Amino acid sequence: MKTIIYMVRHGESPYNEGNERTRGLTPKGKIDIEKVTKLLIGEGIDMIISSPYTRAILSVE
Numbered sequence: 001m002k003t004i005i006y007m008v009r010h011g012e013s014p015y016n017e018g019n020e021r022t023r024g025l026t027p028k029g030k031i032d033i034e035k036v037t038k039l040l041i042g043e044g045i046d047m048i049i050s051s052p053y054t055r056a057i058l059s060v061e
Contacts, residue, residue, distance in 0.1 A: 006045070008036055013055040022054050029055070 011029025025033070050056050 004043075006040060006043070008040075010051070010053070010056040020053065025055050 011025045011032035013023050013025050013029055016023050
């Protein structure tokens, strides 16, 4: 069995001192996650491991 690991960093987020866990993404960051989603959508990914920070778990709407 072959295992492939994709490591993806969260999209661009605004810097807000003290809001590390709750800051979301900039408009560019949201576009970036759409691009990554299109690249990986057909890869048959079985598991996703993510940081609990908001900017890391936002989904494409």
